[in-house]
Amino acid sequence: MKRKELKKMIKTEIRSLTPHILPKIDLKAIPLYDAQIDEKPRKSPNFHAVGRLSLLLVVVILSLTVYFFQPKFVDETPPVIDKQPLTVKEEVYTFSALSAISLFNANPSNNLLINNQDGFLIEDQIAVLSKYLYLIEFSVGDRNLIEIKTLPSDNPLYQTKLVYHSLDLLNKPIEYVFYYNEESENQEETRLNGIMIADYQEYILEGKFEREDDETKLKLKAYITSGDYVIVEEKREADEQKFFYQVVRNNQVVSENKIKIETEDGRFKIDLTFADKDKEIEYKFKKQKDNKILIEYEIETVAGEDEEGEIIVYVVYDMDKKIHQYKYIIKVEDDEKIIKDRRLKSINPKTSSTNI
Amino acid sequence: MKDIEDYITALKQKDEVAFSEIYYQTEHAVFALIFSILKDQMLSEDVMQEVYIKMISRINQYQSGTNFRNWLLTIARNAALDCYNQRKNEYPLDPIENEDLFPQTEGGAFVKLQTEELLGLLDIDEREVVILRIVDDLKFKDIAAIIDRPLGTVLWLYNKAIKKMQKHLRGEN
Numbered sequence: 001m002k003r004k005e006l007k008k009m010i011k012t013e014i015r016s017l018t019p020h021i022l023p024k025i026d027l028k029a030i031p032l033y034d035a036q037i038d039e040k041p042r043k044s045p046n047f048h049a050v051g052r053l054s055l056l057l058v059v060v061i062l063s064l065t066v067y068f069f070q071p072k073f074v075d076e077t078p079p080v081i082d083k084q085p086l087t088v089k090e091e092v093y094t095f096s097a098l099s100a101i102s103l104f105n106a107n108p109s110n111n112l113l114i115n116n117q118d119g120f121l122i123e124d125q126i127a128v129l130s131k132y133l134y135l136i137e138f139s140v141g142d143r144n145l146i147e148i149k150t151l152p153s154d155n156p157l158y159q160t161k162l163v164y165h166s167l168d169l170l171n172k173p174i175e176y177v178f179y180y181n182e183e184s185e186n187q188e189e190t191r192l193n194g195i196m197i198a199d200y201q202e203y204i205l206e207g208k209f210e211r212e213d214d215e216t217k218l219k220l221k222a223y224i225t226s227g228d229y230v231i232v233e234e235k236r237e238a239d240e241q242k243f244f245y246q247v248v249r250n251n252q253v254v255s256e257n258k259i260k261i262e263t264e265d266g267r268f269k270i271d272l273t274f275a276d277k278d279k280e281i282e283y284k285f286k287k288q289k290d291n292k293i294l295i296e297y298e299i300e301t302v303a304g305e306d307e308e309g310e311i312i313v314y315v316v317y318d319m320d321k322k323i324h325q326y327k328y329i330i331k332v333e334d335d336e337k338i339i340k341d342r343r344l345k346s347i348n349p350k351t352s353s354t355n356i
Numbered sequence: 357m358k359d360i361e362d363y364i365t366a367l368k369q370k371d372e373v374a375f376s377e378i379y380y381q382t383e384h385a386v387f388a389l390i391f392s393i394l395k396d397q398m399l400s401e402d403v404m405q406e407v408y409i410k411m412i413s414r415i416n417q418y419q420s421g422t423n424f425r426n427w428l429l430t431i432a433r434n435a436a437l438d439c440y441n442q443r444k445n446e447y448p449l450d451p452i453e454n455e456d457l458f459p460q461t462e463g464g465a466f467v468k469l470q471t472e473e474l475l476g477l478l479d480i481d482e483r484e485v486v487i488l489r490i491v492d493d494l495k496f497k498d499i500a501a502i503i504d505r506p507l508g509t510v511l512w513l514y515n516k517a518i519k520k521m522q523k524h525l526r527g528e529n
């Protein structure tokens with residue numbers, strides 16, 4: 001049942017139960033008081049302490065799994081020094097750092113379609129969605145083409161260098177570089193600090209990796225300046241992987257995001273929840289055939305508006321502008337609209353400022 | 357068409373028409389909120405009556421120009437919680453034993469049972485938020501003020517509740 005139908009059903013039925021008590025109230029007999037009586041909201045009884053604790057834990061504890069990062073690593077590229085299979089830890093480091101910086105750059109003020117009065121609610125989110133898509137492309141791309149390599153560090157400040165290679169939807173190469181140092185306090189806990197170079201920008205990374213039995217947990221902070229940063233925490237459960245993000249600007253939390261990744265019939269399914277002071281949006285990403293992504297979304301604003309619909313995303317090349325773009329086909333009920341937004345450039349190792 | 361503030365001014369003079377207007381504009385929200393806490397039709401009806409009497413007796417304390425609906429719903433919520441706290445020591449409210457929660461009416465029995473079942477999946481916090489939002493179309497920020505919870509929590513509770521009910525309807529529970 002659709003959200004709208006569910007709401008309509010509950011509204012209709014609850015309203016039908018409302019008793020008619022107006023005749024029972026004798027207005028003339030009721031004394032009017034002048035004294036101030038403070039009517040403040042009271043706390044509701046604590047019915048579900050465990051449930052609340054769970055809610056709190058979801059917010060406080062970060063989690064991420066790596067099973068969707070179970071690539072068959074391509075070992076064809078020559079400069080592989082460490083031919084041992086990469087550990088989960090490196091994969092977690094890489095994806096967490098990648099997603100953190102992706103959200104770091106997802107600045108809502110970059111929206112292209114602000115104050116869109118007549119269109120769909122989701123249109124105002126397209127610019128931010130493009131940032132997420134860039135991240136999502138990694139996880140819905142061809143798993144066999146993902147490669148994370150450990151190379152000898154060419155930066156004297158850091159011991160380890162990880163290079164992440166993949167292909168985007170148009171089979172163009174993507175590459176990120178991650179330099180870091182690790183400091184193990186004991187077998188269970190490792191601290192790390194480093195930098196990630198992505199899209200010509202260097203991000204500082206600080207984190208803590210914990211391992212207990214089969215469970216791992218990572219908390220990572222990515223920033224350029226101290227007041228603006230993204231914190232990512234990851235956790236793996238039996239068959240799903242969750243990431244929790246907090247985006248901070250000028251030392252204020254401006255948005256919180258949660259990504260859940262799970263497999264369904266051998267395909268990846270990614271749920272992304274985004275919440276800030278104005279709205280909450282839930283996206284469900286599914287990779288379709290022909291290099292397109294289907295996104296189901298539900299948006300609900302603080303002002304009381306809501307909308308649910310579908311977006312089909314293609315990557316197209318604009319011959320005139322010579323840029324790749326995301327082409328969004330938005331469908332809400334019987335209405336449809338097409339929007340294009342510039343797609344982020346893939347890093348070209350030859351022109352990047354990195355030392356690759 | 358008069359503004360609700362005009363009716364409030366008139367209510368202070370015990371104007372019956374003004375009271376009727378206020379009542380009809382708020383009855384569903386007041387009842388739904390009380391019912392979401394007590395889950396008992398008869399009890400909710402009694403508390404609803406008590407709430408309107410309380411509202412009238414305190415109408416001089418209402419600050420004109422502020423949000424009357426929120427003020428009234430805060431009275432309703434507090435009254436329902438008081439009632440709940442009194443009753444919980446007497447006997448637990450068991451929905452199964454309260455068959456009059458959703459009395460069967462012609463042609464609507466199945467849907468009512470389904471609504472009852474769905475709301476029964478939610479805890480009190482989720483029920484309050486869902487009821488206020490769905491039955492009265494209240495804005496989330498107003499719900500946050502009424503139940504004295506952060507806006508983010510209200511959004512979270514609401515979406516969690518909706519998903520819980522949708523999941524149940526899909527037979528995933």
